[in-house]
Amino acid sequence: MADNSQVYEYSVEDLKRVATRIRRHIIEMVYSAKSGHPGGSLSITDVLTVLYFREMRIDPQNPDDPRRDRLIMSKGHASPALYATLAVRGFFPEELLTGFRKLNSKLEGHVHRGVPGVEASTGSLGQGLGIGIGMGLAARLNNLDYHVYVILGDGEIQEGNVWESLMAGFKYRVSNVTAILDRNGVQLDGFTKDVMPVNDIKAMVEGFGWKVLEIDGHNYDQIISAIEFCKSYRDGPTFIIANTVKGKGVSYMENNPKYHGSPPANEEEYRKALSELTLEGA
Amino acid sequence: MMVTESLRDAYGEKLVELGGRYRDLVVLDADLSTSTKTALFGKKYPDRFFNMGIAEQSMVTTAAGLALSGKIVFASTFAVFLMRTYEQIRQSVCYNNLNVKFVVTHAGITVGEDGATHQIIEDVGIMSGLPNMRVIVPVDSVETTSVIEYLVEETKTPYYVRLSREKFPILNDESYEYRPGRSVTFKDGSDITIVAMGVMVSMALKAAETLKSRGIDARVINMSSIKPIDRYAIIKAARETGRIVTAEEHSIYNGLGSRVAEVVGEEYPVPVWRIGMRDTFGKSGKAWELFDYFHIGVEDIVRIAESCFREEKRYENIP
Known part of the structure; x- marks a missing residue:
């Protein structure tokens, strides 16, 4: 595999610039579509940036290479973040992002497999971890050494399917699977602690037999070292709790449940968001 | 008196045979493999058999991941219990249009003594409504064998195959070959x-x-x-x-x-x-x-x- 990811190693400063570019796309996409989910897209952007621009073995010129690393965006409403990341990474032209949520575009409202670089269609919560485990098992059967990343939302882990899959991951010791929890504390109806608290996530997931790490999901050094640990860990599946801020980078969206599923309300909000997301400030 | 034969036995035995010819064939079950007969495959090919426990949602989503990685996937349980994963089947399998074959047993009232909770009589309607899904109800063991072979050799899309617990009379002769849309x-x-x-x-x-x-x-x-x-x-x-x-x-x-x-x-x-x-x-x-x-x-x-x-x-x- 032509390992394009190694042609140039992104520094943390480079990665921050890339993330800002992705965040600007997210705002433009949801504002243009007059719908979509900016909050949970902005919270996972830094993790996605590290994965796609530094840690994952992928080649945008050869997106079907059987040896590629896989990422399942189980919280499929974070489609703006994934689509923008894939476009900036070179899987398809950034100009196509304007088609998001519009007829005759492949950029479906929720993550859609027809888009280059997307591994599985998602959107109904709780299903991506099982898909990731299936891919991990297939790697073992096929003697391939790829790694599978599954991005979960913290509202999403209220779904029983997630915990069923945690059992399966432990049983089959899928050390090539890493779940990353975007723990931003907010879901559609409000704060997760109010809607349906999941008591001690770290203890619970550890209780299911997974190796759990907890990091600041906006701290690049922590994201990088956690992912590198998980790639080399061989004793079982790994789970990163990434503590994040919903709506990260846009002041009025941060920690505001309203922006889980609403775009900037008007031109003023739109301009304010973009003015806060500047390349110079990164 | 017509000769009767078990459809699920025919399924299990055919899986074993096909498993020898198709290295990419994998089978999942949810703690009912001795009843669905996928245990026969599990015994012969333990590396390619995944007993997911009493966790049907996990079984279906894991099946989707295996199929996304190029595997030919069979997933079995009792028909009634697969229905709780309607939405996993819809989103993860049918929308992605994956090579997952749901072969379920113990459908209908012929499950008998287990009673109403286990007698699914809605499944054909539920599954037929799904885009990309195909639905087959084999009439006997001969047709079951032919259907399973057809699924592996000639299709790469989702299927729902409804089998029974009871033995059914054999109506087809051995030369019968299943063809889609042909009665x-x-x-x-x-x-x-x-x-x-x-x-x-x-x-x-x-x-x-x-x-x-x-x-x-x-x-x-x-x-x-x-x-x-x-x-x-x-x-x-x-x-x-x-x-x-x-x-x-x-x-x-x-x-x-x-x-x-x-x-x-x-x-x-x-x-x-x-x-x-x-x-x-x-x-x-x-x-x-x-x-x-x-x-x-x-x-x-x-x-x-x-x-x-x-x-x-x-x-x-x-x-």
């Missing part, structure tokens, strides 16, 4: 047509004998391919016999009867009377007692087909 006419006839599914086909054949003694020449069709359905055979029956009775060990809503009525209504309207479970749950009892209890036994087929033929008034209201 088999087991008995020709010119007065009325009975389109049947699963075990009801053998019962319809018995009913046809009685009908013959009463001067009614009934055609009996095995409609194992529910989706795609054999439109041609249905239209031909409507044209040639003028009246159709459907018979299924399933609800009359969204099952075989509904599909046949759709085709007839669109193409060549004639009366279609449906025999099946009517807005009711099943009940504990011996499998074969239940057919009479729910008025879907051989005698009922005879009675309803005769009424239909003689253009008598509909025998009861359908809720």
Whole structure:
């Protein structure tokens, strides 16, 4: 595999610039579509940036290479973040992002497999971890050494399917699977602690037999070292709790449940968001 | 007396055989592998068999991940328990249009003593409504074997195959080959047509004998391919016999009867009377007692087909 990811190693400063570019796309996409989910897209952007621009073995010129690393965006409403990341990474032209949520575009409202670089269609919560485990098992059967990343939302882990899959991951010791929890504390109806608290996530997931790490999901050094640990860990599946801020980078969206599923309300909000997301400030 | 054979045994044995020829064939089950017979595969190919425990959602989503990685995936459990994963099947399997074959057993009222909780009579309708999904109800062990081979060798899309716990009479000869959307006419006839599914086909054949003694020449069709359905055979029956009775060990809503009525209504309207479970749950009892209890036994087929033929008034209201 032509390992394009190694042609140039992104520094943390480079990665921050890339993330800002992705965040600007997210705002433009949801504002243009007059719908979509900016909050949970902005919270996972830094993790996605590290994965796609530094840690994952992928080649945008050869997106079907059987040896590629896989990422399942189980919280499929974070489609703006994934689509923008894939476009900036070179899987398809950034100009196509304007088609998001519009007829005759492949950029479906929720993550859609027809888009280059997307591994599985998602959107109904709780299903991506099982898909990731299936891919991990297939790697073992096929003697391939790829790694599978599954991005979960913290509202999403209220779904029983997630915990069923945690059992399966432990049983089959899928050390090539890493779940990353975007723990931003907010879901559609409000704060997760109010809607349906999941008591001690770290203890619970550890209780299911997974190796759990907890990091600041906006701290690049922590994201990088956690992912590198998980790639080399061989004793079982790994789970990163990434503590994040919903709506990260846009002041009025941060920690505001309203922006889980609403775009900037008007031109003023739109301009304010973009003015806060500047390349110079990164 | 017709020779009977287990459809699930035929499934399990065919899986083992195909497993030897197809290295990418993997099988998942949810703690019912000794009943669904996938345990036979698990014993022969333990590396390619995944018992997911009593966790059907995990089974279906993991199946999707395996299929996304190029595997030919079979997932089995009791029909009724797969239904709790309707949405996983919809989103993860059908929307992604994956090579996952759901072969389920213990469907319908023939599961008998286990009672209403285990007697799924809605599954064909539930699965038929899913885009990309295909639905097959094999009539006997011979057809089951042929269907499983067809699924592995000629398809890469989602399928739902409905099997029973009970042994069913063997109606096909060994040369039979399943083809999608093709029915088999087991008995020709010119007065009325009975389109049947699963075990009801053998019962319809018995009913046809009685009908013959009463001067009614009934055609009996095995409609194992529910989706795609054999439109041609249905239209031909409507044209040639003028009246159709459907018979299924399933609800009359969204099952075989509904599909046949759709085709007839669109193409060549004639009366279609449906025999099946009517807005009711099943009940504990011996499998074969239940057919009479729910008025879907051989005698009922005879009675309803005769009424239909003689253009008598509909025998009861359908809720």
